[in-house]
Amino acid sequence: MATSFRASEHQHIRYNPLQDEWVLVSAHRMKRPWQGQVEPPPLTTVPRHDPHNPLCPGATRANGEVNPDYEGIFLFDNDFPALRPDAPSPGPSDHPLFQAEAARGVCKVMCFHPWSDVTLPLMSVPEIRAVVDAWASVTEELGAQYTWVQIFENKGAMMGCSNPHPHCQVWASSFLPDVAQREERCQRAYQNQHGEPLLMEYGRQELLRKERLVLTSEHWLVLVPFWAVWPFQTLLLPRRHVRRLPELTPAERDDLSSIMKKLLTKYDNLFETSFPYSMGWHGAPTGSEAGANCDHWQLHAHYYPPLLRSATVRKFMVGYEMLAQAQRDLTPEQAAERLRALPEVHYRLGQKDRETAAIA
Template identity: 75%
Template sequence: MEPEVSFQPSEHQHNRYNPLRDEWVLVSAHRMNRPWKGQVEKPPQENIPRHDPKNPLCPGARRAGGEVNPDYEGTFVFENDFPALQPDAPEPGPADHPLLQATSARGVCQVMCFHPWSDITLPLMTNQEVRAVIDKWAEISSDLGATYPWVQIFENKGETMGCSNPHPHCQVWASSFLPNEAQTEERTQREYLRTHGTPMLLEYGRLEEERKERLVLKNDHWLVVVPYWAVWPFQTLLLPRRHVTRLQDLSDEERDSLASIMKRLLCKYDNLFEVSFPYSMGWHGAPTGRHLKEDCSHWQLHAHYYPPLLRSASVRKFMVGYEMLAQAQRDLTAEQAAERLRNLPEEHYKTGGAAEDR
């Protein structure tokens, strides 16, 4: 009779539950041993000019719609020249069949430049410059949130994530409806509070801080973890250590601490494969607009970071096949990813911390 094999997360496939999205992810860490003969990504663009008058995001440049950017010296926000949402779109009208439904979708889309220089990214900015970005995020969230129920701040960084312009920037889409992800997180967090008596992500952050195996970074006000249910290889979740529902509710100290921990995390990301690390990130806070008058204590503010790189700067994770037709699957455990990120230096490989001296 063969001896019973004990379960090892890094060796044996298993499913993990994501309570925030109410879905499962298949973890198959042994697949990292397989040879790779798939697509190889090209390295990010190097030697980016600090200012290019033909780059529509640069100070003084003319954009596609004919507008000329001011000679901004900090952050700069403008209305997207090709918005996915517009405030005055007409109603689609009643559906003539239950399988062919449509509803109205109105909103605004903005672009926010982080810095006037094109050859810089968030981890290469000073803490003060990152803090200015956070303050502008909070201001936009408050302003647009007075009208719209959902304000989505997101950054796509790198060509691998579909960003063709290297200038440091993000987008803000405010919508007249709660998008799918917001609806799911609204439901799961509300149900968790009702069942367990505490906000889901507040309890989760305390659990990860106590157990430490998936903890990447922490400071007085914030935690960064690779979530137990992570899908992307080096996915992280950025959480406040106190109960706070929206960006605009952060104190001055929390904003300073956020700037610090964001910079530390993003330096680790770049240091992992010594490349400007691509990712999609975004903030999820409590709904706004008409929801401002509701009890949103089930929400905990958080940011998701979804980086695609898996084995190196040139090998990424593809969400295809099984992931699209069955369920999400990942090729290393959250604990393995957290350990690699945790052990990386926090000084950027290009500067050794020189950004703080600018």
């Protein structure tokens, strides 16, 4: 008698229609004992202000500039940018196997808060709302000139972040990066074939199926994608059709701030640690592409956290993942169930604060 398929027991591959990729799901591997690398625990205490930290108010940065004594958002040009606005063009290629094209742009750093010992889940909803407004503003400002504006946050040393001060980066480029190109192509093809945006239909389907939902609110959904690669990867989607961050209404920005705080609190609560991740926003291209028909685009944010079994055991993307295709152990449904069950009050709050938050 043939064995019936169970996603939590039997390996299978899943398709990512947003980026035209497949992922191997091997949930049975979670039963194997872990004898690999164990990461050092993150710093338990970070000084609120360090005069030698180049992101702190009043500190001197590597280029000699002194930061203002900012009390909210602080946005400045990256002192070591990967993109500059005035780079020369490499000129025409002499062979199809050796192509190079011009790459111009700007890189900025955005500090979320003057204190180094807070992260987004520990900030207030109004403070997070200020971050959302700053994201929308910088997208509009740089998007007036550049084709792509990539907002991203690397949180934690595990994700290559060398500074614990709460901040993100903004890179604006004259070209459309690879992932953005794939999402452009896939969303356009889906719209042409089915007559509606891919992520609008996907969000509706996930609301009906419910098994991968983590959080829902009046204007937003948080879910573990059917095709998730990272163990506790999530996708943040607006319910309304929105192409870019600046299009969000005040109500949607308020709601976004609230649901972000809840999601990131759940992340921290999972292993009771400051949860590392890389996250970023994707929206319709800007600059010279802004006037084109971009109705196939739906604004969304990706969260890619590496932790798998504990605060010190991470998922490595090596070997098969580098040479063949992505692979995951925990199923997306199992990950969503674990995240859903977690409290929305941060583990670092005292019992009195927990009770106050529960009453509120």
